[in-house]
Amino acid sequence: MKWQALTLPALANAALRFGCSTLTVQRLDPVVEPGNAPSAHVHQIVGGNAFNATVDTSVDVGKRATCTTCVFSEDKSNYWTATLYFRARNGSFHRVPQYPNAVFHDGQKAGMTIYYTQESFYDNNLRQKITAFPPGFRMTVGNAMAETREEAVKYRSLRYTCLQDILTRGRETYELPKEPCPAGIMAIHHFPACWDGKNLDSPDHQSHMFNTAKGGFQVADPCPASHPVRMPQVAYETMWDTTPFNDKSLWPEDGSQPFVWSTGDSQGYSTHADYLFGWEGDSLQRAMDSDCFFQRCAEDRPGGVLKIQTPEEQNACTIERTVYEEVDGWLAELPGKVQVF
Template sequence: MKWFLLSLLAAVVHAGLRFGCETLTVQRLDPVVEPGNIPSAHLHQIVGGNAFNATVLPSVDVGERATCTTCLYSEDLSNYWTAVLYFRARNGTYKRVKQYANAPSLHDGQVAGMTIYYTQESFSSNGKQKITAFKPGFRMTVGSPTVDTRAGAESYKALRYTCLQTILTRGSETYELPKEPCPAGIMAIHHFPACWDGKNLDSPDHQSHMYNTVKGAFQPAGPCPASHPVRMPQVAYETMWNTTEFNDRDLWPEDGSQPFVWSTGDSVGYSTHADYLFGWKGDSLQRAMDSDCFFRDCGSPEKPNAVLKIQSAEEKSACKIARTVDEEIDGCKFPIRSAPLIRALT
């Protein structure tokens, strides 16, 4: 019945994309916030097109430069990235948490990586306004690796966590990393702002050219203000972190404290953040936003409203880039200050 209702919903809504992207690379690189820095301050997990490197200039059209992508849609050569999650054991070791694929109905066959959304005002409306696709050179971030207070986290209303009871658990979102073992892992959720000033492809803080009216949990976004009048697609990431191998409390710190820590050094969860670098080829994203296609139907050849091209799981998995930063990323020991991939814990 649940999937029947979803099918009915898909028949009446405006355009929306949801698709899986496998991991392209895991490295300390960040061409948006730290262009040219090799290595960047902390480790990132990156998905998308193979034009990604330490110095992707704003003048570069990533959609034309890249030759492959780890995403379902072959015309999406954008890059999407977040920090990396680690487990801190009571013996002082750190181990990188593996990702796993979203539910089979959501992930389109990817092995790990992220699920990406491009929605309109909500799943059921575009707010009776045109949704304008991003332009070549566009980039933005949401959240900040320096946020260390609850008030700071709450200023980003749509960056949350879900303690997964099953792979399909939704709701019960928190600003902090879950404090109890999660039966099906932790889902990190990042919703980007969708109101553009109509002028700037970037800004010094990588956020001011956008205005956030997003409420989170895929609720209908508020209207765009006069300062940022252009409604763009609502971009969101879901990353499934497989924390289940660490659910044994005997592995946790002796004081029972929450054992997971971002590669920023944050063990509370307030520093969660994400970066976006637009790279759809030609007018492919605008075509999708102007259509009435919904989720996978947007690229299914057998569907009359298909406007995008999909690629096989083998083609996605074959897209990789060389390592620029050669360092151990799967785990490390104290003293943490000597570890190159995680900022000092204080």
């Protein structure tokens, strides 16, 4: 695999940053709506091919999946978010395409960039034990039903960036950008990273975790006694290519921004994400215990500890469609007849 050079500050702590191609786009959500096919709204999913309407986490997902759309072939986890749509003046909808993030994503097919970091934790991580997620672990972040900014700011690590170019960072907002973005919109999802040390899940899929992050990749506060176990800081970046829809003559006549989540949310407050752990064996723990950083975690690099695969192997990993409906092209309504709010 061909890696591009990346200039970053020297860090002594392990961190992963890697691309995952799209596995499927359909109405499935085995964490929040297990067994429902279809689920309430469309998701874009990356990762291992054990994904389905129901994922039995009593069986190790890392052993069940036979391939993954992620660069690191030992990562059979699944990562998913809602899907972004453009709403035209005539009321029809078109799914917004995704494109690969910057740096060492050659050949990736749409998808997302995934992070597992230690840098954002309190104090010097060399004094801290970062514990990998155990088999069966799952969690969510965000609220798919949120309709107000007050609800959104409770999740201070869920934001948007209006991309001036592919490398634009900062100037994050809780709302979808209100002006055309020259290089699209990046949706950012940071998960909490303090675990109660007991539960693989919770009824709301969030209470077993605690968020001490301050937003972005800033240094977080220490974990509380109720959730004392430090785990990797998982984050997603999704690059939505809104540029085909940047002509404001296509936007609503009142000038309001035209993008809506598959939840029906036209403001951006309902952005959310799901995580289902599926790394093989002790591969994630080995990475967190190492000094490897980003692309240097690949086993073909000095000090690397993780197996990698080619973009062709990533893109060849697929699953069969189980919800038979149109999610692409021009649609008269959002899939599932979801109403815009």
